[in-house]
Amino acid sequence: MAEPLDDYIDAVAGALGLPIEDAWKPSVRANLAVTLKMAKMVDEFSLPDETEPASIYAA
Amino acid sequence: MQLDPVITPEGDWRPASDIAQAVAAKKISALAVTEAALARIAQHNPLLNAFTDVTAERARATAKALDAAIAAGQSVGPLAGVPFAVKNLFDVTGLPTRAGSRINRDRSTSTRDATLVERMEAAGAILVGALNMGEYAYDFTGENIHDGPSRNPHDVTRMTGGSSGGSGGAVGGSLVPLALGSDTNGSIRVPSSFCGIFGLKPTYGRLSRARSFPFVASFDHLGPFARSVEDLALSYDAMQGPDAEDAACSTRAIEPVTALLGQDIGSLRIAAAGGYFRKNLFPEAQEAVARVTKALGVTRDIELPEVARARSAAYVISTVEGASLHLDRLRTRPNDFDPAVRDRLLAGAMVPAPLVDRAQKFRRWYRAKVLELFKDVDVIIAPATPCIAPKLGQATFVLDGVELPVRANIGIHTQPISFIGLPVVAVPVPLDPMPIGVQIIAAPWREDIALRVAYALERAGVVAAPRAKGF
Numbered sequence: 001m002a003e004p005l006d007d008y009i010d011a012v013a014g015a016l017g018l019p020i021e022d023a024w025k026p027s028v029r030a031n032l033a034v035t036l037k038m039a040k041m042v043d044e045f046s047l048p049d050e051t052e053p054a055s056i057y058a059a
Numbered sequence: 060m061q062l063d064p065v066i067t068p069e070g071d072w073r074p075a076s077d078i079a080q081a082v083a084a085k086k087i088s089a090l091a092v093t094e095a096a097l098a099r100i101a102q103h104n105p106l107l108n109a110f111t112d113v114t115a116e117r118a119r120a121t122a123k124a125l126d127a128a129i130a131a132g133q134s135v136g137p138l139a140g141v142p143f144a145v146k147n148l149f150d151v152t153g154l155p156t157r158a159g160s161r162i163n164r165d166r167s168t169s170t171r172d173a174t175l176v177e178r179m180e181a182a183g184a185i186l187v188g189a190l191n192m193g194e195y196a197y198d199f200t201g202e203n204i205h206d207g208p209s210r211n212p213h214d215v216t217r218m219t220g221g222s223s224g225g226s227g228g229a230v231g232g233s234l235v236p237l238a239l240g241s242d243t244n245g246s247i248r249v250p251s252s253f254c255g256i257f258g259l260k261p262t263y264g265r266l267s268r269a270r271s272f273p274f275v276a277s278f279d280h281l282g283p284f285a286r287s288v289e290d291l292a293l294s295y296d297a298m299q300g301p302d303a304e305d306a307a308c309s310t311r312a313i314e315p316v317t318a319l320l321g322q323d324i325g326s327l328r329i330a331a332a333g334g335y336f337r338k339n340l341f342p343e344a345q346e347a348v349a350r351v352t353k354a355l356g357v358t359r360d361i362e363l364p365e366v367a368r369a370r371s372a373a374y375v376i377s378t379v380e381g382a383s384l385h386l387d388r389l390r391t392r393p394n395d396f397d398p399a400v401r402d403r404l405l406a407g408a409m410v411p412a413p414l415v416d417r418a419q420k421f422r423r424w425y426r427a428k429v430l431e432l433f434k435d436v437d438v439i440i441a442p443a444t445p446c447i448a449p450k451l452g453q454a455t456f457v458l459d460g461v462e463l464p465v466r467a468n469i470g471i472h473t474q475p476i477s478f479i480g481l482p483v484v485a486v487p488v489p490l491d492p493m494p495i496g497v498q499i500i501a502a503p504w505r506e507d508i509a510l511r512v513a514y515a516l517e518r519a520g521v522v523a524a525p526r527a528k529g530f
Contacts, residue, residue: 031406038371039414053419
C-alpha cells in the first residue's frame with residue numbers, strides 16, 4: 001500500500017534532483033513525518049502580520 | 060624534567076593558569092608539557108577514540124618556539140604551553156577539515172587555521188590534535204560510522220554525547236586540559252553533561268566561526284571545554300574579539316571575564332526553569348538540578364513561553380539549513396554519508412519554504428518574550444540533558460513508563476536555549492557513578508554572569524569535573 005508521503009517525496013526529489021533509492025524511502029518518510037509534525041506545531045501558532053523573521057539584519 | 064608543576068599527584072592536569080605560570084617561569088618547558096599530553100593521548104586514545112588526528116610534529120615545533128621566546132626574555136600569553144585540541148570541523152593547517160564525514164576527507168588540506176585556533180595559539184596554547192565528532196555535527200551521541208564512536212571516560216561502554224564527542228572524551232579523560240567544540244543545538248552542553256566537564260556556549264556571534272565547517276548558520280556557535288571554570292574563562296577570554304571573516308561575529312569589544320569570576324553573586328536574581336524543563340527528566344537529572352538550585356538558594360521557577368514550540372522550530376530550521384548546506388553532496392555522493400544523517404537531511408530538503416519562514420518568525424517572537432524574562436532574573440537554571448550518558452548504540456530509553464527514542468530526546472533541554480543564542484555554562488554535577496550537567500543560562504552578552512555563578516558553585520564543591528578512573 002502506498003504511503004501518503006511517497007508521492008510528495010518522489011515529486012520533490014525529482015524537482016531538486018535528489019536521488020532517493022527505494023531502500024532509503026521508509027527512513028526519509030519517517031524523518032519527514034516527524035519534521036512536518038514539528039513544523040505544524042509552529043505553523044499553528046498565530047503571529048501578527050508585522051512579525052519579522054529572526055534572519056532580518058541591519059544593513 | 061618533573062611534571063609536578065603541571066600534573067597533580069592524582070594524575071590530573073593542574074589549572075591552565077598554573078601550567079602557563081610554570082612554563083613562563085621556566086619551571087617546566089612547554090615541550091615537556093606537550094610531551095606529557097602526547098603521551099597521555101598515545102596511552103588512552105586507543106580506548107577513548109577521542110582524537111582523529113594527532114598533530115605531534117606541529118605541537119613540538121610550537122612548543123620549542125615558545126620555549127625559545129621565553130629563553131629570550133619575551134613575554135608570553137596567559138595560556139603559555141597549555142595543550143588543547145579541536146573538534147575536527149575547525150580548519151587546521153595541513154589537514155582536510157573532515158567535520159566527522161567521509162566526504163570531506165577528499166577536500167584539499169587547509170592552508171590556514173581557524174580564527175579560534177590562531178587566537179588560542181597567540182595566547183600561548185599548543186594545538187595537539189583534532190577530535191572525533193558526529194557526522195557534520197548532526198548528532199547528539201558522539202557516535203561516528205566512519206571513525207568509530209567516541210567513548211565516555213567514566214564508562215567506556217557509554218556515549219560521550221555529541222556532536223563534540225571527542226572534545227568531551229579528551230577533556231573528560233584528562234588527555235588535554237582544554238578543547239574546543241561547536242554547539243548548534245546542544246553539541247557543547249550535551250558532551251559536557253555526559254563526560255562531567257565544564258562547557259561554554261557563548262552568546263550567538265560572540266566567538267568567530269571563521270574557517271570552521273558550518274552546519275546551521277542560524278544557530279552555529281563555537282566554544283571551549285575545560286576541567287574548571289577558570290580554565291573555561293581563560294580560554295574564552297583568549298578567543299574573544301570581532302572578526303570580519305565571520306558575518307555573524309559581533310563587533311563588540313572584548314569583555315574579559317576571568318578577573319570577574321570571584322565577584323559575589325549574592326545580588327543576582329536566580330530562578331529555575333519550570334514547566335517544560337521539569338518534565339522528561341530521569342531522577343539523576345532532577346537530583347543535579349536540585350543540588351544546584353539548593354546551593355544557590357533558588358526559591359522560584361520561571362516559565363519560558365512556548366518552549367516546546369521553540370524546540371520544534373529549532374528542529375525545523377536545523378534540518379532545512381543543514382539540507383541546504385549539503386544539497387550538492389546529497390545529489391552526488393549520497394552513499395558516502397552515514398545513512399541516518401543522509402536520510403534526515405533528505406527529509407529536511409523537502410520541508411515547504413513557508414514553514415521555515417514561519418519558524419524564523421516564531422524565533423523572533425520567542426526571543427523577545429524570553430528577553431523580557433531577564434528584566435526579572437539574571438540567571439535561569441535548567442537541566443542540560445534528561446539523563447546520564449546512555450549506552451553506546453542505545454536506541455531508546457523508558458521514562459515514566461514511555462519508551463522514547465534516545466537521539467531525538469537528548470537535546471530537548473538545550474535546543475530551546477541555543478535557538479535564541481543565549482550564553483550558557485554547562486556545569487558538571489559529580490554524581491556517582493556517572494556525572495550529569497546543568498545549564499547556567501544568562502541574558503545575551505552576559506557570559507560573565509553565567510561564569511560567576513558556575514565559579515561560585517565550583518568553589519562551594521557542588522560542581523566539579525570528576526577524575527575518570529583509569530585515566
